[in-house]
Amino acid sequence: MKLVVDIGNSNIVFGIFENKWKHVWRFETKKDKSALYYSLKLNELLWESGIAPENIEFKVVSSVVPKLKDVFVEVLDKLNDKPLVVLDRNIYDKLDIDIKNPLEMGTDLVANAIAAHKLYSGDVIIVDFGTALTFTVMDESGNISGVNIAPGLKTALNALVGNTAQLPKVPLEFPPQPIGTNTIEAIQNGILIGYIGLVKYMIKAIKTYLGSDYKTVVTGGMSSVIAPNIGEIDFIEPNLTLYGLLFAGQLVIV
Structure with a gap:
């Protein structure tokens, strides 16, 4: 099971993938909210869907809102100890484009x-x-x-x-x-x-x-x-x- 987070200017989208997209959640982007706010939001979604954080194999996040990039790195780091990938120019050399x-x-x-x-x-x-x-x-x-x-x-x-x-x-x-x-x-x-x-x-x-x-x-x-x-x-x-x-x-x- 994988968790991906797409942070856009208008919406933040969470996706849970396990052979298919089992869950896709979309919320309005709130640029002034803290890591605690988004952590509670994410954990509530996972709990309501019966997903244990330890079962998530890896996490990926992308943000076009600079202020929220570090916020979500903190949120996802605390979610579990599994690998976290931040899609930015630091990893572009590892991509196939x-x-x-x-x-x-x-x-x-x-x-x-x-x-x-x-x-x-x-x-x-x-x-x-x-x-x-x-x-x-x-x-x-x-x-x-x-x-x-x-x-x-x-x-x-x-x-x-x-x-x-x-x-x-x-x-x-x-x-x-x-x-x-x-x-x-x-x-x-x-x-x-x-x-x-x-x-x-x-x-x-x-x-x-x-x-x-x-x-x-x-x-x-x-x-x-x-x-x-x-x-x-x-x-x-x-x-x-x-x-x-x-x-x-x-x-x-x-």
Whole structure:
């Protein structure tokens, strides 16, 4: 049994893997909370699921929130005495992918690349619908060619609502028709249909530039909503980042 922790700007995701993902827990990221707070949270989850900490074989953590990296190292060190892997540039030389700008690339994108390289053979474009919408391009040898970044759907929605006086915050779900008949539908169509167009054109531009038949893999919280409407997607894997952390742990702990 393995425990992986993906600390993002919006959410912290805990995953328990034993032949499959037995548990995936997602919580809002709270940057001001202490190691004690998160330790109690994690131990409560494990206890409620009947998981003894001593049965966890190894632990892996990745954080794009610098303040929480050391917090979770403390939490996971105290959980049990089994190996702990921190996914950062100190272990990149042990991975089976090539990262050209390790100081600039987020560890969540590195985890995605590790997973895509192992799960899907060939050239790949990884689209991650997170706080940011990212496009990571990697060839079949595991060389990361580059990354494109746009605001995520919820980030764009929050910016729109936060910078206007009369527009309400709305659920990100498709209205019954592609033309809004009220303010809520107008915002939903603008964000969702607009982002479908963004993703489709970005994938097309990348494939045209590289001149190769790249597979497209989609992950992230909004992937299940958007991906079926794009038509350019080969694989949808909501737990891609967690798989990458799992594989990183397996590569480092030998």
